[in-house]
Amino acid sequence: MKNKIVLVSSLCLVVLIAALPLISCGPARPSTEGKELKVGFMSPSSGVAAEKGAPMGHGNLDAVEYINTELGGVNGYKIKAMWYDSAYDTAKIIPITKKFMDDGALLFVTASSKEMTDAMETANRASFPGIATFTAPNIYRPPEHIYGQMPDYGDAWAAFASYYMKNVWKGPGKPRMAMHLLNNPTGAGAGNAARALADRLGIEIIATAEHTATTTSEIESLTRIKSLNPDVIFISSTPAPTAVIIRNARDLGLFPKVPIACAHASFTKALIDIAGASVVEGIYGVFPTVMWDENVPGLAKAAEYAKKNNPKDYGNADYLTSWAASLIVAEILRLALQNSGYEVLTKGDISSWKAVETNGIQKLKDFKVNGLHGPVTYTPGDNRLNKSMRLYTVKDGKIVPVTEWIEAPLIKYEEFSWWKK
Numbered sequence: 001m002k003n004k005i006v007l008v009s010s011l012c013l014v015v016l017i018a019a020l021p022l023i024s025c026g027p028a029r030p031s032t033e034g035k036e037l038k039v040g041f042m043s044p045s046s047g048v049a050a051e052k053g054a055p056m057g058h059g060n061l062d063a064v065e066y067i068n069t070e071l072g073g074v075n076g077y078k079i080k081a082m083w084y085d086s087a088y089d090t091a092k093i094i095p096i097t098k099k100f101m102d103d104g105a106l107l108f109v110t111a112s113s114k115e116m117t118d119a120m121e122t123a124n125r126a127s128f129p130g131i132a133t134f135t136a137p138n139i140y141r142p143p144e145h146i147y148g149q150m151p152d153y154g155d156a157w158a159a160f161a162s163y164y165m166k167n168v169w170k171g172p173g174k175p176r177m178a179m180h181l182l183n184n185p186t187g188a189g190a191g192n193a194a195r196a197l198a199d200r201l202g203i204e205i206i207a208t209a210e211h212t213a214t215t216t217s218e219i220e221s222l223t224r225i226k227s228l229n230p231d232v233i234f235i236s237s238t239p240a241p242t243a244v245i246i247r248n249a250r251d252l253g254l255f256p257k258v259p260i261a262c263a264h265a266s267f268t269k270a271l272i273d274i275a276g277a278s279v280v281e282g283i284y285g286v287f288p289t290v291m292w293d294e295n296v297p298g299l300a301k302a303a304e305y306a307k308k309n310n311p312k313d314y315g316n317a318d319y320l321t322s323w324a325a326s327l328i329v330a331e332i333l334r335l336a337l338q339n340s341g342y343e344v345l346t347k348g349d350i351s352s353w354k355a356v357e358t359n360g361i362q363k364l365k366d367f368k369v370n371g372l373h374g375p376v377t378y379t380p381g382d383n384r385l386n387k388s389m390r391l392y393t394v395k396d397g398k399i400v401p402v403t404e405w406i407e408a409p410l411i412k413y414e415e416f417s418w419w420k421k
Contacts, residue, residue: 032076037333038348039064040082040100040108042115043322047087048213049112049238051270055313056111056133057083059322062305067330070301074333077342079326086115088213093118101128104348106356107332109325112265113139113153113185120146127350129357131385133325134265136189138420140383141413145353147361147383149325150288150373153189153236154196155389155408156263159286161194161201163391163403164232168259171231178207178230180218180245182237186265190236195418196411206230215241218248226254233260242266243275246283256282264288267392267399269316277397284402288389289320289373291399298324298370317399324372328385331367331376336360361385374405382410 041060044053064081073079082105084096093110097119100108107129110116113136123130124144132139135148151159161177169175179194181187191208198205206228209221222245225233233249235242242262249255260283262271267285290296292303292315302323306314313319336345339359345352364385367376374388391403413419 032073032342035077035342035346036080037074037077037345038080038082038103038105039329039333040084040096040105042084042086042093042096042108043111044088044115045085047089048240049088049114051239051274052265052268052318053086053088053111055270055310055316055319056322057085058306058310058313059302059319059324060109060326062309062319063302063323063326065309066301066305067326071330074330075337077333077337079330079333086110088112088114090118094122097122097128101126104352106336106345106348106352107131107329107361109133109329111322113189116146117185120144126353127357128353129361131325131328131361133321134186135384136185137192137411137413138185138188141411141419143381143383145357147378147385149328149376150264150321150386151384151389151408153186153263153265154193154411154413155384155387156286157190157193157234157236158197158201158411159389159406159408160234160261160263160284160391161197161203163406164259164261165201165203169231174202174204175231176204176206176229178209178225178228178233179205180209180211180221180225180233180235180237182241182265183210183212186238186263187236190234190263192413192419193411194234196413196416211237211241211245213238213241215244218245219252222248222252222254226252230254230258233258234263235260235266236263237266239266239268239270239274242271243279246275247279250279259284261285264389268318269399270318272394272397272399277394280394281397283394285392285394285399286389287317287392287399288386289317289324290371291317291392291401292320293398296371298327298372301370302372320372324369327369327372328364328367328376331364332356332360335363339363374407384408384410 043057
């Protein structure tokens with residue numbers, strides 16, 4: 001009898017041990033195999049802004065590769081990057097935006113404010129969320145469904161103007177500033193900030209010249225500016241036309257006698273490469289990311305992928321901006337999955353877009369982006385996700401920091417009577 005009890009007890013123990021995995025695990029976790037999260041990306045990788053757009057497109061796609069292959073995607077779901085070359089062309093940008101929507105993208109990312117300006121009416125009307133890496137105030141003032149990854153061109157002007165007044169200007173009265181602006185939102189963003197804040201900062205705007213992305217000479221406009229005796233010149237443009245303007249300013253004896261500063265669209269390695277290091281030596285510029293030789297956690301992987309896939313982009317901060325953009329997209333998708341679930345996102349329709357916006361973008365809080373730029377946080381009423389930038393200068397052919405991080409205060413342009421008129 002005793003032996004039977006021992007045998008029965010032993011059999012029960014074996015059955016119990018065999019059943020433990022089933023008892024402890026509960027329902028099996030749904031497989032993520034073959035399931036994707038679609039994201040639209042566009043950049044001007046050809047055309048008049050290719051020197052800027054090409055490395056940005058590479059940065060987006062290289063970071064997605066890193067996320068998918070080394071991090072296992074987002075909670076196991078791979079990001080499907082739907083990338084298109086916009087060529088900086090309105091005729092292509094609007095159809096690309098519609099294609100993103102039709103093909104089930106959860107959100108979309110543009111490299112430039114010009115692309116987003118063209119895309120935003122279509123996107124806002126459909127409640128399709130978008131993020132612009134380089135931004136101008138017009139794309140989110142007042143805020144709707146479009147967001148800015150980094151501070152905008154108005155913020156860049158304000159940051160430089162404040163620094164100039166505190167640290168550079170020594171003369172009596174108001175300094176006389178001339179502005180040279182690209183004839184699209186890149187230039188208009190800086191121009192609008194000057195219109196809003198120049199008087200308050202104690203700056204007199206004496207001239208506002210415009211140029212095209214294809215300009216080959218600005219001698220005429222700079223000759224007019226020279227006749228007005230400016231104390232400082234501010235440029236908001238892309239690298240190629242900025243190189244023309246600075247070269248012409250040197251030829252006319254304006255620079256380096258008169259300081260020149262650039263907004264961040266042009267202030268990258270591409271400007272130095274196009275203009276020549278000696279031409280741009282000493283100019284100021286504002287930029288929202290770190291540079292490549294700094295000691296922050298995220299640079300090692302970005303450098304590894306740039307050297308492996310796109311070695312010409314190594315050292316170009318435009319690549320870093322888009323690499324960071326893809327990391328932010330991954331964080332948005334993680335939050336949306338956490339708060340809404342994959343089944344909601346897999347629809348790729350307005351319900352998915354709402355989930356990504358309200359439970360992803362608008363849940364962003366103090367995301368560090370591996371130290372590549374300032375922390376990313378959504379603030380109600382302010383669709384700029386990162387609000388920090390630094391002032392840099394070109395020294396010995398390299399872009400080096402002049403200041404620590406500066407947080408750009410919100411400018412509510414819609415409160416000015418002239419806004420969008």
